[in-house]
Each structure stands twice: as C-alpha cells, then as structure tokens.
Amino acid sequence: MRNKIAIALLIAGLLSIGAWNGQGQTDKPRNVSYEYQVIFDPTATQAMEEGVKQLNQIGAEGWEITGVIQYGNNAPMLYLKRPRRSL
Numbered sequence: 425m426r427n428k429i430a431i432a433l434l435i436a437g438l439l440s441i442g443a444w445n446g447q448g449q450t451d452k453p454r455n456v457s458y459e460y461q462v463i464f465d466p467t468a469t470q471a472m473e474e475g476v477k478q479l480n481q482i483g484a485e486g487w488e489i490t491g492v493i494q495y496g497n498n499a500p501m502l503y504l505k506r507p508r509r510s511l
Contacts, residue, residue, distance in 0.1 A: 461487065461504040468499040 440473035463482075467475030482504065 457508045465500040
C-alpha cells in the first residue's frame with residue numbers, strides 16, 4: 425500500500441513540475457538588442473505639465489525608464505531604453 429502511495433505522489437510531483445515549467449512569458453522576443461538614452465527629468469527642469477507631455481511623447485516613441493539617479497541638487501537623470509529598431 426505504501427508503495428502505491430509513494431508512486432502516486434512521485435507521479436503527481438513530476439506532473440506538477442512539468443506543468444510549472446510551461447508557464448511564464450512566451451511572447452517575449454529572444455534576441456533583442458536595445459538602444460539607450462540618458463536625459464534630465466523634464467518634470468524637474470520645466471513646468472510639470474510640459475514635463476509630463478514630454479515624458480508621454482518619449483513613451484510613445486517606445487522609450488521606457490529603466491533607472492533614475494540624482495547627484496546632489498541637480499535634476500534627476502532618467503535612464504531610458506527601447507528595442508533597437510531594425511532598418
């Protein structure tokens with residue numbers, strides 16, 4: 425009886441591991457190269473409304489913020505990346 429329970433648990437465990445490996449992001453491109461850009465935060469260097477408009481424009485061009493850093497009292501710098509556009 426114990427052998428049957430052990431075999432059943434082993435099979436259930438193997439099936440659950442197989443199902444777990446099949447999950448995740450599958451539509452993400454594999455060999456993507458990126459281009460990068462560093463800008464000063466436009467919301468800190470100009471009026472908030474204009475800065476937000478500029479950020480929206482940058483986002484519409486495919487850029488996304490990957491990091492923010494600020495040195496001293498200077499405006500924050502935004503590190504941006506987007507997939508490199510094929511020619």
